[in-house]
Amino acid sequence: MSPQVFTLPDLGEGLSEAELVRWLVKVGDTVAIDEVVAEVETAKASVEVPTPFAGVVVELHGTEGSTIDVGAPLISVAADTDTAAATYVEEERAGSGNVLIGYGTSAPPAGRRGRRARRADAPARPAGAERPRVRSPLVRQLARKHGIDLATLPGTGPDGLITRADVERAATPETPPANTSTDARTGLPIKERVAVRGVRKAVTQTLARSRSEIPEATTWVDVDATALLEMRAAMAVGDERPPGMLAILARFVVAGLARFPELNSRVDTEREEIQHLDGVNLGIAAQTDRGLLVPSIRGAHELSIRGLDAEIRRLTAAARDGSATATDLSGGSFTLNNYGVLGVDGSAAIINHPEVAILGIGRIIERPWVVEGTIVPRHITQLSLVFDHRVCDGGTAGGFLRYVADAVEAPVRALADV
The missing domain is CATH 4.10.320.10 (E3-binding domain)
Incomplete structure (x- = not known):
């Protein structure tokens, strides 16, 4: 009886290939139907692949670190x-x-x-x-x-x-180490070569496309977040943890996008039209060991601050431990980037194509601030907005940024309207 050959299945999202991260079985192992046999990484997420066949593994097609096309052989299994x-x-x-x-x-x-x-x-x-x-x-x-x-x-x-x-x-006889190569321009030895694949390949393609297609502009503002910190502290109830600062800011962003829908849109170059979206899938940029990932909170406009906080924690944890699904890592309509966790004050971010804008928040730090003519210590942060100039002009972008900034400086009053 010939072994049954299981090919790499369609992983969705139009993906045509995946990197084989690791085998979870070896030749000679007995596997059951739906047992996970391999972990692969697509441009969207890490995926565990189960086998539809039961029996004995007789061949593994591909080595760890190699790229396998969808539909290509993955594993061969004999009946028993x-x-x-x-x-x-x-x-x-x-x-x-x-x-x-x-x-x-x-x-x-x-x-x-x-x-x-x-x-x-x-x-x-x-x-x-x-x-x-x-x-x-x-x-x-x-x-x-x-x-x-x-x-x-x-x-x-x-x-x-x-x-x-x-x-x-x-x-597999031992291969002697390759001769050290030299960079042609500088003459320096090349210490290491890192293959661009998986998530890093996807990030590279997305950011390069963003830079080449989108005529972007950046605007920013320094904001007094003292009242926001005080309000957050007041949200703690008993032993319950207060929602994170990012969740509160996310609520203000969603409310701002309802007032300035141009920044929650798509540019269809073939139809030559701008498509305003009904609802917000809020992307949250997360730095991970696998690179920069942007899981999205679907239906963010329908969630409370605590609901947003729960989703932010769930999605960022999944992105960092590699359990985020392709659905988790796609479908965003606007991105919020907390680069303050990196210890920096500001950044001119790159728009997450095909979105049209990204809002960043820097670290919150105590600084001297003028309040009613007096210099006092206040907790200051910087908000920066990068937007696609095709969808709106500076007036709209500035209006949105000012709305979010005003909400940060007077959060109680802002929540009364959202």
């Missing part, structure tokens, strides 16, 4: 161990050259070559030499695939048993 063994026994009786414990082997018919090729540098086994100690037919299959003569391979298992690891080591 007994079936696999029977297949190899049948090959043995047909004179394939395989050896199973307890079975003899016949020579191949004249003029017929065995399916397993001997390595060119492998010595022939002397007549009467001891047969290799191999129990698993899957080890034989792996050796045959790589053209390894088991008679020449020392076993590291009990009593000299040849294991799968022995075959894999023989099939």
